[in-house]
Amino acid sequence: MLRVRHQVGGGSEVLFAEEAEVPEAGAGELLIRVEAVGVTLPTVRKVRELREGSEPVSLGGEVAGTVVATGPGITGVTGFTPGERVTGLCFADAYAEYAVLSTAMTSRIPAGVGAVEAVALVRSGLVARGVHEAARAEPGESVLVTAAASAVGTLALQYAKAGGAGRVVAAVSSADKADFVRGLGADEVVLYGDADWGGPYDVILDGVGGDLLGPAVRALATGGRLVAFSSGGGTVEAYELLLRGASLIGFQIRAIATGKPALYERWLRELWQLHAAGTLRTAVHEEIPLAEAARAHALIEERRNLGKVVLVP
Template sequence: MLRIRHEVNGGAEVLFAEEADVPAAGAGELLIRVEAVGVTLPTVRKVREGGEPVSFGGEVAGTVVAAGPGVTGISGFAPGERVTGLCFADAYAEYAVLSTAMTSRIPAGVGAVEAVALVRSGLVARGAYEAARAEPGESVLVTAAASAVGTLALQYAKAGGARRVVAAVSSAAKADFVRDLGADEVVLYGDADWRGPYDVILDGVGGDLLGPAVRALATGGRLVAFSSGGGTVQAYELLLRGASLIGFQMRAIATGKPALYERWRRELWQLHAAGTLRTAVHEEIPLAEAARAHALIEQRRNHGKVVLVP
């Protein structure tokens, strides 16, 4: 099978295609023939910032080829079923292994690319919004609003009855795109005034933007950080506003609260079927051109999900 491997060559990051053996499904796992792979910002950052080779993780969608030991019963998956889920290693390949705990069936009529754009990003958007304890009538700011998670977070905020939903993006070229997905207003990261204060901020960027985001919070506001960008916050800024900074990680829900995770997945598909949530795919890129996909995200040029297609 074709697989993408990462190497560090003289300080340069290199992604190249190679032939590899098809992996085997272990206990509680599925082997799938991959039809689409979602490229995520955390993976791109790991490649760029780490000094060691990275094994690519990511969302994948495809058809079950084989089920490992223990995948039985009514809730089990069978060969031929179409599924999507999170793969923690060697996701950039023609075949991948998924844990059944991180896998969901793709409804009839939904394509693999659409599934990859919806499920993981939608779950993160839902979880971050839930962590913020957002209430109808509040104001919401979403950073990285043109990203796969950001586009769905905007829609969750609108569906949740937010009084005002503002998208924060890196470029004015993304303004019409995020407005079409529900943003009432658009601000740029470099703007001196983010037009706050906001009751809720969903931050998918981190780093240097974390400080300005905290300063845009209203009294009693909540900022949910779900990115891999890090950043530093002065405690005084939170005390001044009586505000909260909340970290959210989707994997903690998937492994620690499986019943809640499954309920969120079901609701996600229902909202998508009802037209409440729309996916946005920037481009489908051949698997062998993974480096180009990473460059799109690193340069903040994507409008929605970037997907690799074997």
């Protein structure tokens, strides 16, 4: 099978394609024939953090495809069987023609939904759902979403609208994204470099992190909640939170999937229902051949994507 991996060496960073053996599903796992791979920001950042001389590393991501084999003890226990179409989060060797998924991070794709649409919806939609839950967002409150043109951001905007937010504001890196995010429900648009983000806000959902955490905290209203869900790190001055009586909350969907599986399943059912009803629309920037994974990473690194970037084997 074709597989894409990453290596640092010779003064350059390389995503390279190679032939590899088809993996085998272990206990609690499924082997799928991959039809689409969703590129995630954490994976892109992981690549950039590697050092000179690093061994080739596997790349994680969201995948969708067809089950071709099940690991020991799967059939008859979870109901997953060969031939079913599924999607899930793969933490190793997702950039490949075949991938292994843990059943805890896998869900069935409803009839009539394509693989590309599934990888654009499921993980990003669950994160968007989760950050709104973590923020305890109430109808009528003001909500600011950073990285609003990203896969998660586009769905977070729509969740805020569907939840009855009084004002939904999108924060983006450049003005050329304004029409795009307005089309997904944003009432207003601000740029990261603006001196005034138009606050204060009751809720801020931050998918960027790093240097943006400071201005995000300063844009909170009294009693406001900032939910940080990016892999970008960053620090916050405790005094800024104390000054506003505000809260900083961290969120990670993997913690919900593994620690609260019943809640994860309920959110997943709700997600498909909202999608079927047209309340949540996916946005796919481009479908890119698997062998051109470097181009997909560049789109995200340069903040040029509008929605999900998808690799297609």
